Amino acid sequence: xxxxxxxxxxxxxxxLVMGFGFTTIARGFDIPPTNTQIxxxxxxxxxxxxxxxxxxxxxxxxxxxxxxxxxxxxxxxxFNDQNKDMRLVGTxxxxxxxxxxxxxxxxxxNNLDLAGGQAYATVQKVEDKWYYRRSIPxxxxxxxxxxxxxxxxxxxxxxxxxxxxxxxxxxx
Ligand code: HEC
Numbered sequence: 666x667x668x669x670x671x672x673x674x675x676x677x678x679x680x681l682v683m684g685f686g687f688t689t690i691a692r693g694f695d696i697p698p699t700n701t702q703i704x705x706x707x708x709x710x711x712x713x714x715x716x717x718x719x720x721x722x723x724x725x726x727x728x729x730x731x732x733x734x735x736x737x738x739x740x741x742x743x744f745n746d747q748n749k750d751m752r753l754v755g756t757x758x759x760x761x762x763x764x765x766x767x768x769x770x771x772x773x774x775n776n777l778d779l780a781g782g783q784a785y786a787t788v789q790k791v792e793d794k795w796y797y798r799r800s801i802p803x804x805x806x807x808x809x810x811x812x813x814x815x816x817x818x819x820x821x822x823x824x825x826x827x828x829x830x831x832x833x834x835x836x837x
Contacts, residue, residue, distance in 0.1 A: 698795050698835045703788055706797035706833040713831055714801060717751060728809040737813050750834075754800075755827025758816040764827075774800035774828055782825045788835070795835040800828040 698706075720743065728736045737760065744753050746763050754764055754771055756779070766772040770789065777783040778800060786799035805811070805820040817826055 698788065698837060702835050702837060703797060706788075706835045707786075710797060710799055710831050710833045713751070713833070714829070717829065717831075725807050725809045728812055730812060733812050740813075750832045752830045753803075753827065754830050757826055758814075759827075760814065770798050771800075771830060774830060778802040778825050778828045791832075795837075797833045797835055798830070800830045802828050 721740075724736060724740060724743075740753075741761065744751065746761075752764070752767075752771075754766055754775055756765060756775060759765055766775045768791075770785075770787065774785040777785050782802040782804060784800060784802055786797070788795065788797055790796070802825055805817050805822045805824045805826050808820050810821075810826070811817045811819045814826070818824060
């Protein structure tokens, strides 16, 4: 009898300790990133933006009425749908349905963009991971835009047409 009691106490004590341990671990995952970690992600996103902008500029420089379909295919492969860390997003007859805003960040960023070319950035958790997210508004700033996006006015014009959205995982 004494032994049985002792075992029950043991089990209760063990569950309490385990429960406390698990909640502490869970809280640990919830700790927001530090300023230094956020700064690191911001600087990474600046480098990423410059790289992507250079790649897109190269593609636009090479776009002619004759190679529009190949150019579209090329841009689509660079912005592969599997890669959620860089996306071209828009709601003005997007070339791909998957380019419509997908979550609340993208919806808000797209609204701010269309309302006056406002950039947007935030730190948020997506599927249990912290990310630095930003949107870079895009205007119809080149004549070539309308070769592929036939719904855009023949440019360059200052119309805001969508955004490049970047997402950088924050290291801890
Ligand atoms: C060579 C063709 C081509 C040119 C030139 C081009 N784009 Fe695109 N653009 C694409 C393709 C293809 C996509 C879809 C990418 C994907 O698969 O996610 C796209 C996507 C977009 C999107 C997201 C919404 C949508 O339509 O899918 C925006 C916004 C956008 N481009 C803006 C621009 C702007 C602004 C310019 C000019 C500065 C431009 N594009 C020039 C081919 C082009």
